[in-house]
């Protein structure tokens with residue numbers, strides 16, 4: 183039976199450290215400022231944004247939530263982002279994804295100052311990560327949360343075969359870069375990959391971000407593998423499940439993340455930690 187990687191517990195541990203950092207900043211008269219911008223009424227996004235606001239307030243941040251109408255134009259959204267780029271009370275800007283279809287994510291990401299990029303999605307920051315130059319650089323929160331699991335549970339990556347299924351800018355691409363930087367041998371698979379289970383069956387580390395409920399079955403997994411499930415799917419009863427068939431795969435893997443209480447809670451925790459880091463880095467720049 184696999185060891186379950188407990189995202190809720192690990193997130194609580196990391197939050198404690200983040201709160202200590204917030205206290206140190208507060209002693210210097212500095213309050214981390216985070217703005218989360220939500221466009222439209224996607225139900226899941228509203229829930230995530232509410233949770234971000236709750237956590238930010240609990241941490242003692244200056245927290246701003248901007249709810250914008252579905253009909254906002256790309257130009258208007260970019261103007262709002264630019265306003266926060268120059269707002270001295272804001273250290274971190276996050277635009278909740280997905281955006282409505284008429285808005286180009288990339289254009290919006292490009293508008294965020296790289297120094298206030300709470301998600302680490304700006305090409306400058308993603309480029310630094312790929313070049314393994316991500317010192318004082320924000321990194322996408324879900325993949326960096328996954329790296330915290332490896333650290334906390336002493337899971338070695340050096341020389342291991344890793345397969346990442348999914349090539350998004352939110353998870354797949356930064357995840358692959360983090361694993362390569364940790365000396366794993368990484369394959370990125372996606373919807374055009376042929377013979378996928380031939381690849382996954384060789385993976386020591388398997389990260390699954392496909393968005394299809396129970397996509398990975400026990401037969402697709404190497405005995406003793408580390409299985410990280412990034413999925414947030416609904417099964418036929420509308421219950422929240424992951425991309426991995428947890429019940430079956432947990433019998434075969436060495437480590438596995440559950441859904442819920444696995445990767446999900448780490449995403450918001452890493453956002454809080456990253457907001458504090460961005461605040462610290464900017465205060466060092468200011469002298």
Ligand SMILES: Nc1nc2c(c(=O)[nH]1)N[C@@H](CN(C=O)c1ccc(C(=O)N[C@@H](CCC(=O)O)C(=O)O)cc1)CN2
Nearest residue numbers: 230277278279280301323324442443444446447449450
């Ligand atoms: N700008 C961004 N947009 C999105 C990101 C992101 O990192 N940046 N990630 C996801 C959504 N997300 C945060 O924004 C997120 C997803 C899931 C969770 C979480 O805690 N999930 C819980 C279950 C919650 C539920 O009951 O539905 C869990 O897994 O235990 C937090 C944050 C897409 N958009």
